[in-house]
Amino acid sequence: MKEHGSSLANLDLNLLVFLRELLRARNVTRAAERIGVTQPTTSAALARLRRHFDDELLVRRRGGYVLSPLAVELAAQIEPLCEAAERLFTTAPFDPATTRREYKLLMPDYVLDAMGEAVSRALHAQAPGAKLHVMLVTGALPSDAVEALRLIDGLASAPTPGLRLSGLRCAELFRDRWVCVVDADTVPTNRTRLETAELERRPWVVPHHPGGDYPPTAPLAPLMMALAVSPEVAVRVDSYRATPHFVAGTDRVAVIQERLARRFANRTDLRILEYPGEPEPIVECLWWHEKHEADPAHRWMRETVRAAAQNSGP
Template identity: 60%
Template sequence: MPRSATAALANVDLNLLVILRELLREQNVTRAAERVGVTQPAASAALARLRRHFDDDLLERTRGRYVLSPLGRRLALQVEPLCLGLERLFAPEEPFRPEISEHEFTVMTTDYVLAAMGESLSRVVHEAAPGVRLHVPVVKGRLPGDLPETLRTLDGIISAPKAEFKVDELCGQELFRDRWVCVVDAENPVRDRIELADLERLPWVIPNQPDPQYPASSPLAPLLAMLGTRPRVAVRVDSYAATPWFVAGTDRVAVMQGRLAAGFADRPDLRILPCPGDPPPIVEIFWWHRLRSDDAAHTWLRAMLDTASRSLRPGP
C-alpha cells in the first residue's frame, strides 16, 4: 500500500466501520444503535463524524424517514464484504453448527420460485437448523444492475440464466426446470392447441418486465423470435403469481411457468394450454459469489437448496 494511503488509513477510526455498516443496513439511527449495542446519542455522534469524513449526508430524511444518499448506496455495497473479510480475519474460526446457529441467510428470488419451492426450503431449513433465519427479498422488474457486486452482499440469487451471471466471479448450481404454458380465459375462442398466430393476435399479460415492448432479453426470447410481430401488451404486473388474475374474464393471454399455472388449474374460468413453438425449458439456478464457495455456512445453505428442490427434479 502506498505510504500516503497507509497514513490516511491510520488516521481513520476503524471502529466507525461497525456503526457505518449498521446505519447503512437499517437506515435508522435508533435501530443501528441497538444492533451495535451503543446508545442512540453515541450512534448519532458517529453518524455526524461519518458525514464529516465523507462530506455527505449518507442518510437523507424524506417524508419522515431516512433513505440512503447516492454515496450511501455505493458505500452499502462496499462495506459489507469489507466487514465480512475483517470478521473472518480477526474472529476465531469456528465450525458451522446448523443445529445451534442463529445465522441469517439472504437469498433474492422471484415470487414464482417461492411458489415452486419456498415452503419446501422453509421446512428443510427449520428442521435442520431451527435457529437459522432467512431473508428473502423478492425481485420486482429487473435484477440489480451489477450482479457480482450485489452478490458480495447477498448469499445468493435464484434466477434463470442471464448473460450478466456468466462472469468469473460468480458460480451457479441448477435447482430445477419447468416448462412454459399459455393461460387464457375459459370463454376465449382459441382452440385447445393454441397457435403462434393466436399469440400474435391476442393482447398479452406480462410479469416482471419494465419494458412494455417485451424485450429480447426476456426468458421467452426464443418464442418471441418466432412471432411475426411483437406481442401486444395489455397489462404489465410486477408479480408472476398475479398474472392469471389479469387474464380471467378477458381476451388476453399469458405465457407463464407450468408449475405456477398448475396452482390455478382448478379454476373453471381459466384454461391452461400447451405453449406453441416448443420453447426451451425454464432453468432456475442458485447463483453466488465465488468468495463464498468455501464458506461452511454457505456450503450448508447450498445443500439445503438442493434438498428443497429435489422433488421438482425428474427421477433417474
C-alpha cells in the same frame, strides 16, 4: 504513510470493518448503514484512518467521492484480509441444528411460489433456530449484482448476461417449461395445445414489462421474437403470480411457467394449454458471491436450498 509499530496491539482492528465498507461504498452514509452504526461514528472512523495512513483515502469530487491512489491499493488488499479474518474466527464446526444465523435470499415471486414452501420446510427441519429473510425482485435485477451479492446470501434467477460476472458463482436449482393460460370459455374442451396463429392473435398479459420495446433479456423475449407477428401487450403487471388474474373472463393469454400454472389448476374458469413448438426450457439458478464459497454455513444453505428446489418439482 506514517510509520507505526508493527504490533497488532497498537492497532484498532475494528477500523478494518470501517475501511472495507468506506472503500466499497465511497460514501460515509451508505457505509454507516451497511455496518449498522451512525454516520458520525463512521465519519470519526474515517478521520482516524486518514490520520493513520496520512492520506485522504476518499477524495471529494463533483457528485461524490473517488478513491485516492493509496485507497485503490488498499481496496485490493482489504477484501482477502477481512475474509481471512472472518474465517479465522468461525473455525468452529458448523452445526445447522444450533445455528442462529439469518440467511438473506432474493428471488422473483414465481421462484418463491415454485420452491418457497419446500425451502422453508427443509431449513426449518434441519436448522430450526436459523432465520430467513426473503426479498422479492420487484422489477429488474440489481444493477450491480456483484455488490448486491456481497451483502446477501443468494439470488435466484435465470442465467442472464448481467449475472455472468467475475466474482459470482451459481448452481442450477430447477428446470421448468412454458405453458399458456387462457379463459376456459375461449377454447374447445378437447384442446390441449394453443396454436401459433392463435397465440399471435390473442392479446398478452406480460409480467415485468417496462413499456415500449420488450427488453431482449426479459424471460418472454425469445418466445415473442420467434413469432411471425409481434403480439399485442394488453396488460403489464409487475408480478408473475398475478398474470392469470388478468386472463379470466377475457380473450387474453398469459405465457407462464408450468410450476406457477399448477397453482391455478383447480380453477374451472381457466385452462392450461401446451405452448406450441418446443421452446427452450426455463433454468433457474442460485447465485452467490465468491466470498461465501468456502463458508461451511453458506455451503450448507446452498446444498439445502438446491435439494429442496429439486424435490419440489413434478
